[in-house]
Amino acid sequence: MTQITPQPQGVWAWIWQRITAVLLVLFLGAHLLVLHYIPENMNINFLGVAARFKSVLYLVIDSGLLAVALYHGLNGIRNVLFDFVSNEGKRRALTWLLWLVGLVYLIWGAYALTFFVK
Amino acid sequence: MPLTKHTVYPGRGLGMWAFWLHRLTGLGIAGYLLMHILVISTVVGGAGSFNEAMKFLKAPIFVLLEMGLLAIILIHGLNGLRIVLFDLGYGVKKQKAIFIALMLIALIPFVIGFAIALPHILA
Numbered sequence: 001m002t003q004i005t006p007q008p009q010g011v012w013a014w015i016w017q018r019i020t021a022v023l024l025v026l027f028l029g030a031h032l033l034v035l036h037y038i039p040e041n042m043n044i045n046f047l048g049v050a051a052r053f054k055s056v057l058y059l060v061i062d063s064g065l066l067a068v069a070l071y072h073g074l075n076g077i078r079n080v081l082f083d084f085v086s087n088e089g090k091r092r093a094l095t096w097l098l099w100l101v102g103l104v105y106l107i108w109g110a111y112a113l114t115f116f117v118k
Numbered sequence: 119m120p121l122t123k124h125t126v127y128p129g130r131g132l133g134m135w136a137f138w139l140h141r142l143t144g145l146g147i148a149g150y151l152l153m154h155i156l157v158i159s160t161v162v163g164g165a166g167s168f169n170e171a172m173k174f175l176k177a178p179i180f181v182l183l184e185m186g187l188l189a190i191i192l193i194h195g196l197n198g199l200r201i202v203l204f205d206l207g208y209g210v211k212k213q214k215a216i217f218i219a220l221m222l223i224a225l226i227p228f229v230i231g232f233a234i235a236l237p238h239i240l241a
């Protein structure tokens with residue numbers, strides 16, 4: 001049977017996964033509630049989104065979501081992959097690859113959000 | 119003691135289903151997140167491209183798919199709270215009852231969301 005290390009993901013990644021989990025329940029909950037449970041917001045279009053982003057609180061929640069959700073999602077993928085990859089070098093390469101994907105998405109997503117604020 | 123794949127695996131019964139549900143819903147949501155960011159970034163092409171993308175995604179089939187998304191987000195989010203609770207040292211002994219209770223709680227926002235979406239699915 002394949003041996004895998006007792007601390008598969010690293011303790012900080014584990015702690016951050018929990019912190020981002022709680023933040024996601026709050027931020028994603030707010031995001032979904034505002035966009036999909038309030039009737040006047042449900043017709044999603046550019047002007048509506050731009051108007052919502054005039055609220056600093058909503059801007060903070062939505063751009064925070066981008067970073068927090070990317071971290072939680074990509075680290076979650078890493079946790080699953082690490083159950084199948086036990087080689088240290090391959091694990092390190094996967095970690096770097098996922099950070100790269102995350103940063104590219106973060107920069108692109110943040111750049112896109114600025115279009116609603118202009 | 120080094121762990122084996124066998125000992126890492128979290129058991130059988132309801133706990134096993136909770137584990138697999140958490141994994142599969144997590145992977146599904148992560149995949150959706152990456153698509154979602156790309157869809158929203160159509161705004162880089164101007165307000166027109168964004169509005170066109172939003173209009174396209176109002177088709178009944180996408181609203182129906184969104185109901186699946188809502189379900190897996192509720193399952194993953196509420197079960198995730200259960201995991202955080204256990205890590206803080208609470209509730210481990212009542213893990214099955216807590217799982218069932220959380221899934222019943224998940225039904226409430228799901229039914230409300232489904233009721234809101236239904237006219238758009240049947241449109």
